[in-house]
Amino acid sequence: MSFDWSVVWQHRDALIAGTATTILLTVATMAIAVPCGIIVAILRLYGWAPMRALATAYVEFFRNLPLILVVFWAFYVPPILTGLGLSPLATGLAALALNVTAYNAETFRAGINSIRRGQVEAAMVLGMNRVQALRRVVVPQAVRRILPVLASTWVSLFKDTSLVSVIAVTELAYVSMQIRAQSFRVLEMLTAMAAIYWLLGYPQAKLVDWIQRRFAITE
Amino acid sequence: MNADTSPLRPMAAGAKIIRYRGVIKRYGGFQALGGVDLDVHAGEVVCLIGPSGSGKSTLLRCTNGLEAIDGGDIEFEGAMLPRDERALRAVRTRMGMVFQSFELFPHLTALENVAEGPRTVLRNDLVEANRRATAMLAKVGLADKASSYPSALSGGQQQRVAIARALAMEPDVMLFDEPTSALDPETIGEVLSVMKKLADEGMTMVVVTHEMTFARRVGDWVAVFDTGRIVEQGPPTQIFDAPTTERTRDFLSHLGWTG
Numbered sequence: 001m002s003f004d005w006s007v008v009w010q011h012r013d014a015l016i017a018g019t020a021t022t023i024l025l026t027v028a029t030m031a032i033a034v035p036c037g038i039i040v041a042i043l044r045l046y047g048w049a050p051m052r053a054l055a056t057a058y059v060e061f062f063r064n065l066p067l068i069l070v071v072f073w074a075f076y077v078p079p080i081l082t083g084l085g086l087s088p089l090a091t092g093l094a095a096l097a098l099n100v101t102a103y104n105a106e107t108f109r110a111g112i113n114s115i116r117r118g119q120v121e122a123a124m125v126l127g128m129n130r131v132q133a134l135r136r137v138v139v140p141q142a143v144r145r146i147l148p149v150l151a152s153t154w155v156s157l158f159k160d161t162s163l164v165s166v167i168a169v170t171e172l173a174y175v176s177m178q179i180r181a182q183s184f185r186v187l188e189m190l191t192a193m194a195a196i197y198w199l200l201g202y203p204q205a206k207l208v209d210w211i212q213r214r215f216a217i218t219e
Numbered sequence: 220m221n222a223d224t225s226p227l228r229p230m231a232a233g234a235k236i237i238r239y240r241g242v243i244k245r246y247g248g249f250q251a252l253g254g255v256d257l258d259v260h261a262g263e264v265v266c267l268i269g270p271s272g273s274g275k276s277t278l279l280r281c282t283n284g285l286e287a288i289d290g291g292d293i294e295f296e297g298a299m300l301p302r303d304e305r306a307l308r309a310v311r312t313r314m315g316m317v318f319q320s321f322e323l324f325p326h327l328t329a330l331e332n333v334a335e336g337p338r339t340v341l342r343n344d345l346v347e348a349n350r351r352a353t354a355m356l357a358k359v360g361l362a363d364k365a366s367s368y369p370s371a372l373s374g375g376q377q378q379r380v381a382i383a384r385a386l387a388m389e390p391d392v393m394l395f396d397e398p399t400s401a402l403d404p405e406t407i408g409e410v411l412s413v414m415k416k417l418a419d420e421g422m423t424m425v426v427v428t429h430e431m432t433f434a435r436r437v438g439d440w441v442a443v444f445d446t447g448r449i450v451e452q453g454p455p456t457q458i459f460d461a462p463t464t465e466r467t468r469d470f471l472s473h474l475g476w477t478g
Contacts, residue, residue, distance in 0.1 A: 122322035125283055126336035126388060127312035129304070136339050140326045 007185040008192040011175075018175030019196055025093060025161040025171055030154060032097040037104025044109055055105070062102035068163050071095040075167040092164030092171075096157070103153055111146035112138060144215040151208040158201055172196060227454040230439055233261040236296060236392050236423050237282060243290030244277055244447075251277040253447040254291065259392070259440075264424045266434035266455075269444030269470060275427040278444075279394050282425065283307075283314045296391065312340060315385030319397040321377045323369040329356060329380045330365040336388045355383035359413050375406025379413055392423040399430055411437075431476055435459050443467045 008015070043055040062070065074095040079085035086094070115138045123133035165174035176193035180186055237259040244252040252274045259265045267275040280286040281293060284300060284307040293300040295314070301307050323332050333352035337343040343351065356362050359379040369377050378398055385393060395414065399407040411433050418424060418437050428434055434441050435455045442452040443466065450466040451458065459476065462468050 116322075118318060118320055118322045119324065121285055122318065122324070124285070124308075125311055125314070125316040126384070127308045127340040129308060132339055136335065137324055141324075144326070 003188060004185060005188055007179065007183045007188050011179045011183075014175050014179065015172070015192070015196065018170060018172040019200070021089070021169065021171040022158070022161050022173075023200075025089075025096065025164065025169070026154070026158045028093055029096040029100050029157060029161070032093075033100035033104050034150070036097070036101040037108055040101060040105035041108035041112065044105065045112060059102045059105050062099050063106065065099075067095070067099050067160060068166060070099055071164055071167055074098075088164070088167045088169045092161075092167060092169040096161065096164065100153065100157055104150065107146055107149045107153065108142075111142040111149070114145055115141050147215050148208065148212040151211045155201060155204050155208055158204060159197060162197075227457065228260075228440060230260045230263045231258075233263075234296075235259070235294070236261050236263075237425070238294040239278065239291070240294075241291030242278065242281060242288050242293060244274075244281055244286060245289050250447055252281070252288075255447075255449055257442055257449060257452065259423060259425055261423055262421045263439045264418045264426060264437055265440045265442065266438035267425065267427045267442050267444060268429070268431065268434055268458075269450075270473075273444035274447040275444045276396050277447075279316075279396050279425060279427050282394055283311050283316060308340075312336075312388055313391045315382075315388060315390035315393040317378070317381050317385055317393065317395045317398050319400045321369070321374070321381045321401070323377055323381055323384070325369050328366050328368055329361060329372065329383075332369070332380055333383045333387045336384065341388070351387050352383070355387045356380070358386065359383045360409075373406055374402045375409045378402065378406075378410045382410075382413055382417075386417075392425065393417065395424065395426040395428070397427050397429065399428070429474075431459070431471070431474060443470060445470070 040055045040058060043051045044059070047055060071092060074091045075085075075088070085091075119137055119141070120133050123137040128136065161171055162173035165171060165177065168174060172193060176189050180189035183189070235258050237257075239255050239257040242252050242255040243250070255274070255278055257265070257278075267278065269275055277286060281288050282295075282300075284302075287302065295310055301310065323329075324335065327335065330349065330352050333355050334343075334345075334348040337348040337351050338345065341348075353362065353365065356365055359382055361376060361379055361383070364372060364376060364380070369380070372380065382393075382398075398414070399410050402410065407430070411430060414424070414426070414433070415437050426434070426438070438455045440452065441455050441458040442449045443458060443462075443464075444450070445466050451462060451464045453463075457463070458467060459471065462471065
């Protein structure tokens with residue numbers, strides 16, 4: 001059995017470009033899913049009843065569908081219904097953002113709800129209004145509980161971006177599989193892909209651990 | 220009998236700070252307060268005692284509008300307790316409240332906890348808020364803990380910070396909701412002595428408590444609650460030495476009170 005690792009070096013430009021797209025997808029997805037998640041969480045917590053129901057339906061819908069199905073759906077269905085199609089990258093980003101927004105909304109909602117009612121009462125008896133109690137007492141504590149979960153979601157997302165390779169988004173997984181198909185260097189390319197994901201993912205996971213220690217609240 | 224003219228209630232001559240009349244509170248089908256009448260005069264320490272679930276804490280929580288009443292009325296400093304949230308907030312700035320579970324803000328230091336009300340509600344600048352907070356921490360004997368977070372303080376220290384936090388608003392009355400019930404026996408004393416000092420300085424206080432010795436020694440007036448009503452009220456000498464109702468005697472003997 002002979003291995004030819006030079007194939008990895010030969011295709012370094014494509015691999016670097018694919019890696020860049022993976023990072024771009026992760027960052028862009030979070031850049032959309034954090035503010036949107038906050039909005040959905042606020043609607044679920046404080047919106048009037050129909051908005052609350054709508055936000056809940058959204059979260060429960062996307063949280064309970066396989067991401068790959070959402071990716072396929074976003075790629076195939078809108079063109080059938082409207083005749084218009086987005087680029088694979090935009091489609092993949094939309095699918096990821098829909099999914100992660102639902103998760104983030106739950107993270108924010110749970111974070112806010114985890115602050116005991118007594119804390120809000122302690123703020124209110126000082127004469128604070130609800131917005132002040134939220135801003136000065138609830139949110140600063142909730143953030144400490146939300147950040148570590150958000151960081152975990154980030155690490156999962158970084159790996160899950162590989163799912164959009166099924167609609168030919170030229171991120172790391174897709175690029176690697178393409179090179180494998182052309183060169184027949186299956187083991188080398190899968191190993192290279194694993195190494196890149198791992199080397200990028202491991203420091204992120206360590207960062208998450210650090211964040212979780214840093215923001216742990218002792219009561 | 221009109222309690223206001225009793226020689227046993229010397230401070231009844233002073234202004235009424237809080238006046239409860241026929242206060243009713245229901246939770247669904249459960250009647251937590253079944254018509255409570257009570258007066259609190261300026262400078263008085265009024266202790267609310269009685270078995271758990273008898274309505275003492277509920278009355279306290281109605282006093283500052285944390286709970287809305289379903290009947291009767293509550294007057295504070297001559298005006299009906301407002302229902303409107305904005306007006307209620309103005310009233311709350313004049314009533315300090317201390318909780319059984321302290322409820323210090325865990326993300327803030329002791330000093331920041333105490334300065335939070337003056338900062339956010341009274342809109343003091345940072346220097347003024349910190350000056351006030353420092354003075355209040357000194358008052359409860361915790362000047363050296365200003366930069367400690369609540370998690371680094373004992374229960375007794377946390378509760379004293381909570382008292383300082385309430386005092387920093389310069390309230391006209393302090394409401395204490397079982398302030399020592401969550402404390403280790405060895406730290407109860409330090410909290411009670413801070414409360415005693417406050418009482419001696421003339422602070423008007425309403426205290427829900429299971430500390431009969433405190434009620435007896437520091438209280439000016441004691442109200443005994445049972446199933447949502449006041450079954451007896453009077454000066455501590457009457458309540459503890461010569462209770463006039465069977466319910467009071469039962470309650471006190473149940474606690475092993477021997478005078």
